[in-house]
Amino acid sequence: MSPAPSDVVVVGIGADGWDGLSPAAQQAVSRSRVLMGSRRQLDLVPGEFERVAWPSPLVPALPELFEKYRDVCVLASGDPMFHGIGTTLVRLLGERVTVIPHPSSVSLACARLGWALNEVEVVSLVARSIDLLRPVLTPGRRVLVLGGDPAAVAEVVGADGQIVVLEQLGGSAERVYPWSGQDSDPLCVIAVEYRGSALSRVPGLPDDAYESDGQLTKREVRAISLSRLAPLPGQLLWDVGSGSGSIAIEWARTHPTCRVIAIEQSAERAERIAGNAASLGVPGVEVHIGRAPDALEGLEKPDAIFVGGGVTVPGVMQACWDALASGGRLVVNAVTLESEAVVAQWYARLGGDLVRIAVNRGSAVGKFTGWRPHMPVTTWSVTK
Template identity: 45%
Template sequence: MTRPWIVVVGIGEEGLDGLGENARRRIAEAEVLVGGRRHLGLVPESRAERVLWRSPLADTFAEIEARAHRRIVVLASGDPLWYGVGRSLIARFGREAVEVVPHVSAFQLACARLGWPLEDTLALSLHGRPLALLLRHLQPGRRLLLLTSDGAAPSAIGRRLVDAGFAASSCHVLAHLGGRHEQAWSGTAEELARTPHFADLNVVAVHCRADPDCRSLPRIAGLDDDVFLHDGTVTKAEVRAVAVAALLPMPGLLLWDIGAGAGSIAIEWLRCEPTARAIAVELRSDRIASIRANAERLGAPDLEVVEGRAPEVLSNLADPDRIFLGGGVAEPGLLDYLAARLRAGGRLVAHAVTIEGEAALLAFAEGREVRLRRIAVSRAETRHGHRLWRALAPVTQLVWEKR
């Protein structure tokens, strides 16, 4: 096994005083120290060359690579592999090139201060990421730890909680954890929303409590239709649940949602598996606006939205692991194009509600091993004092796995 030539040392607010013997020795032996201005300031001056992190990271990676013949130590916050730079370094230079010496993370320190079991707490980084990501995780009783970008973020998180119906949630802002200037604030989400600023280095802890009129949403597929903004073009809840189940959400997989309408399939895919990715493709600009609004409201701001007609707008997109075709199924050649772009082992799920669409599915099925099912849903409604069954348009579903 090749000996690692990059050592990533996690460091806390207390600097060298909080490090173990191994970490201190690695820093003392370093010929090159790489870190942010704050991290480098925690380490006394030495003969080691100092390299400041630059943006984009690729620029600093090039500087590290140019010094590959020297002993390089990268300083990072807490645990470098928990939303830290360790992941990017390993991805760039390889596992065998990088050794990680972790420190206690801000999440661990926050749980210690609050007496929260870490295994029962969901830890998220919102550093440089949309705050709307937290919305998919808001459920009564859930405990969240949120690593933020700056001192204004806690107040913005409070406003998000209030708007989502979680104003009564218990919140704590813990700043400079483990250092001499450690600070703590506690209050409700409503009070947090009115508190304008905190120290920049902070973690926000939230114990979610829903307001009496809050509509809490689970992360399983099949949310009510009226949760989405739409013009009537939305995959109905019962059919959507079957579609997402057929797509089999799994970590890291990429979904194309073609003819996305309101974006409901792609959004529920992301809610079911937060590490998955999705691209919604829609022709109409008014529906594009609805997709973006739905993604923001329902905690899927990472949804990529592409405006245009398939397959023309698909050529520059990464090949998908999953495809859902809900609109344009009868478009000549579209199914065959999607089948060709699908990655090996991937799944194509297509729905048809018209006779022409069903004919296209049956033609595609010729010579292929597919699963076909008819989904028929009836909903009870009251008319003139009586309850009646109203049938929705039946949907023909095709599921094909590329082998």
């Protein structure tokens, strides 16, 4: 028998507990038979229920829990659809779920600080790396950090920012104070106003933004290559022969939902890619150590592929082309005659665009200035 629609109501609750719920939310809670949530949340609600505290780890346990229980009220903090359990439950249970939101901690923080909610950047660090904070720290930008530790945030922000901690928002123990090293309640939002310098998200970062052994696509060529790869939010790139990881990293920096798998045969370089990704604020770059084409087998199919190494290795180009879905973009950079010959064959077969990039950088020649040429790069791009 299929379950009755909407037998799971997800109710947002704040630090003000039961008294802070709207009459509609209180009624929805009272009509339920089973109450689920964290221990702390379960204690906020009076009445007779079967109370089920979240197990750990939570997500893998959810299907069984909701198979077993019906007429459930799930307590979630703030707005359940904002970095909350509501989204996970809707994905899992579909129409069984009704959501009743409460103001999120971010709305409350903006109210206390007098900040426009639509202008702040929000970063959730719940079970995620502190490095994610790096790309959002730009001059004058206001940032709210969820699930963070003020000391760790202060270390990333450095001397060029001000940090305000907002604890227990909406509850009787609410406290808002400029942070200067004191212990804080873990239930807090951290507000950051940053005044320091920052790197743009537009591709073509300075070469010295990367640790490298010289295997680095240079700034100007990188910018052109990324414009051909044309990253869009949510899309996945394979960076084949990732070297120092610059293409992978700049793809990921264009939007927080962009994903990358960097494939690199050298373990030493792979480690460097991970280090560069962390310091440039995209720790989610997935690094696979291995040699293409074998290393490409079984990977999630990408929306775009960049081949910066291994062009002449038999099977690499074919494996990349085969992996792309219709509409996917393939961009290949060739520097040697041998890799150009492979590119020429593929261009003859599939068409696309060929661009030859000859970069000359001005630099000192004695007390004058002259042009120093880089090796020309042939960029072939094609859409499947």
